Amino acid sequence: MEKRAIFNSRLFPYFFLAPQLLISFAFFFWPALLAIWQSFQKEDAFGLSSEFVWFENYIEIFKDSNYISAIFVTIIFSISVTLICLFFALFLAALANRIKAGKIFYQTLIICPYAVAPAIAGVLWFFLFSPSIGYLSNILHNLGFQWNPSLNGNHALILIILSASWKQISYNFLFYLASLQSIPKSLLEAASIDGASPVRRFIDIVIPLISPTTFFLFIMNMIYTFFDTFGIIYTTTHGGPGYSTTNLVYKVYVDGIVNLNLGSSAAQSVILMIFVSFITILHFRFVEKKVHY
């Protein structure tokens, strides 16, 4: 018996694909094309006059010292958030997987932060750590630690890394828990009969088996820190102090919305788009091969 769906018409597959293609075109390809077109233009805010300037916008971006600093901020921010998320999510998932009583209760609690909108998460952490009224910053002050994210760049960076991670850990947790549950019991039992300690079992059996999930989450976290963290930065630090928390996506916003420099803003989003496509392709091409499925 052959298991194959047979379409009589050649057009049929296209018909089924059409809704997805239409949506992709309207919400992704068309805006992306417009952004590329815009990035070669020098235009006033109202679009009353425009001039085709070839690569001038791109050249200016790389001459801008603030852009270079935004690249560094993005790298530090993305790697820290990704590592923190992966580590804590795996840790929590391993614990939650072993627990006997009240499993659902713990799981629900850990997943909760994911339901919080980025802006709300930002405001929450802003209030906790705000130097003027923050609860946690008061505690830090009383301990003699001069906590001041509104002026100390490192403090501000720590603040946004914490709030971005806090929100994303739940998402990672969910995937890790699911993948831990799908590990065959027989493998773990066989290992323990052979005398492997729980730590050994975790390192030698669990971690390789969940590596596809880790790989998937790594990419998702990178994309999250690149694009979804705007709300957190906007509500907590506004990219400051100085430029110490201005990452690439926040700079796109500042140049486009605040400074009304649409050409430069478009050029920056095109660079971001290329960069993210690049890391995605790179990972699927090379890293995936080394991942054990």
Added chain:
Amino acid sequence: MKIKAISSLILITYISPAFSATDIQFWHGLSGQAAEVIGDLTKEFNKSQNEYKVTAIRKGNYQETMIAGIAAYRSKKQPDIIQIYEVGTATMINAKGATIPISKLMTDNKIEFDTKDIILPVRSYYSSGDQLLSFPFNSSAPIMYYNKNLFKKAGLDVNNPPKTWDELFLYAEKIKKSNPKKCGFTTTWPAWIQLENFSAWHNVSYASQSNGMEGNSPTLKFNSQTHIKHWENIQKAYKEGYFTYFGRTTEAELSFTTEKCGIILDSTGSYGKVKEANIDFAVSQLPYYDKVTGAPQNTIIGGASLWVFNGISKEKQAGAAKFILFLSRPEIMSKWHQLSGYLPVTQTSFDHSKKQGFYEKNPGFTVAISELTNKAPSENSKGLRIIGLPNIRNIVEANFESMLSEKMTAQKALDDAVEKGNDIIKKAGR
């Protein structure tokens, strides 16, 4: 059930008046109490006549409102009236043909509108020659608020607030010494208060060509010795602990309303909010350096104004004109002023509030007006009209922060901002 619901819906549609009022879209960027008052004022206008129906829509903060308006204009779906914050003024003026000047709108619709009634520092900010470009609906100015309780605890005279910067630093130091957990003084809007208004108040140039009011290629000049000295003093105050910094916009307000800070420099637009906090406070005029000749000059306004977009129908233009005329009426303007804390921008509305005895009960409200009209505006204090000002403000704010955290000296912070800012003006102006 369903049929009933649908038929009643149809019925409602039929019952509503047969003539249709022209709909006027009004986008604004205010929140809280001010937004509520705007809602009430439009309702009052809609009730006063039945030809036009104004819908006030909040589009986010000032920045978001401006970008929403621009995006709408580009896709030819512009609102009829839009509120634009004062730093966006130069961008709006430069977008020739995108808006209809208020003076022209009024003469086109044969409405008598006395622009001379608008007080001079405000009128000149939003005019080109004799032509009023936008309607200065909400104008504010920076003033000093101080906490009487903390003054008393520090042994300071509550009826004698600091007049000069030297005194202010001294007072702040005393407040800090009396209780190390408190902060001496703080500021909101550092770029607007500690640089833009500082320049006007001390009659020193922010930029050439009368700060851009008389030409469109100004060069920034806010790195003079007076500016540098002031920023150095703030840096020193921060280092020694009697100045505390909270953020670029209104973040510091919370520290004043929770009685953490003794003195704050803040906009008049916040008066309503501070009053709601129920603390024992008073307001006074901005401090100045008595060694600088000509200080104090006069302050320049902040806030926003209303612009009418071009490309809307004649009917809508007439409606927008009537709505603006309505807002400028003395009783409406003084109502707005008294409820929100923004300035009464017309002479008649000021007189109206005075006649009502409002200032005897609320003496704080006159401080900003007397600052604005302290002297006839000089070439340094008419206002700012610089393309790319939002961008320049960002740089100033970032450098202010870098200076406080001692990544750069005051001199370097201002020099760098001038250099980068001039670059922005050059690029925008071509």
